[in-house]
Amino acid sequence: MKDFSLFFKLGWDHIISFDALDHILFIAALSVVYVLNQWKQVLWLVTAFTIGHAITLVLSVFNIIRFESGWVEFAIPCTIVATSVFNLIRSGQQSGSIRLNYILALGFGLIHGMGYANAIRFMLADQQQIGWPLFSFNLGLEIGQIVVVLLILLLTYVLTNWFAIKRRDWVIFLSSAIFALALEMAITRFPHSE
Numbered sequence: 001m002k003d004f005s006l007f008f009k010l011g012w013d014h015i016i017s018f019d020a021l022d023h024i025l026f027i028a029a030l031s032v033v034y035v036l037n038q039w040k041q042v043l044w045l046v047t048a049f050t051i052g053h054a055i056t057l058v059l060s061v062f063n064i065i066r067f068e069s070g071w072v073e074f075a076i077p078c079t080i081v082a083t084s085v086f087n088l089i090r091s092g093q094q095s096g097s098i099r100l101n102y103i104l105a106l107g108f109g110l111i112h113g114m115g116y117a118n119a120i121r122f123m124l125a126d127q128q129q130i131g132w133p134l135f136s137f138n139l140g141l142e143i144g145q146i147v148v149v150l151l152i153l154l155l156t157y158v159l160t161n162w163f164a165i166k167r168r169d170w171v172i173f174l175s176s177a178i179f180a181l182a183l184e185m186a187i188t189r190f191p192h193s194e
Helices: 002-015 018-031 036-061 069-089 100-125 131-162 167-189
Strands: none
Touching (some): 036 100, 069 100, 069 167, 131 167
């Protein structure tokens, strides 16, 4: 049970902490195009992201894949930039008709998982069985992501229903803000040869 709480907390902190801004921005960019009554679609979207994230962690723990951490840290904000641009391009369309989000979530989950793979690989390698710790980590990650999604969906509901802000304007505003923050992260994290 101690391992469960340790790895659950690691997963939770991976999304709900001051160091998790890139992760929060990505989840916000994924979910801003949805409204509260589409919560099931968003949960599937977040689960697709978690699956991609978990696949990378497993492959890393078994030393099947290795990536240069500098390029991974650069690629993570690039996924946020791409998601934000996608939101801006299709801001006038209905979100439910766009299935590409699920593919993006899964694929970008693979990239985000690489960012944490190096840190958790050593902890998981010490475990005799990695199934339970990996499940615990991903459960903490998933629940943390659901909290972020619910906050975004509730904020969207309040702004569009109580303050009569047009949904399209909200999507453009938040996606633009996320784009700017992620672009600055990408520029800062660009790996320079030494």
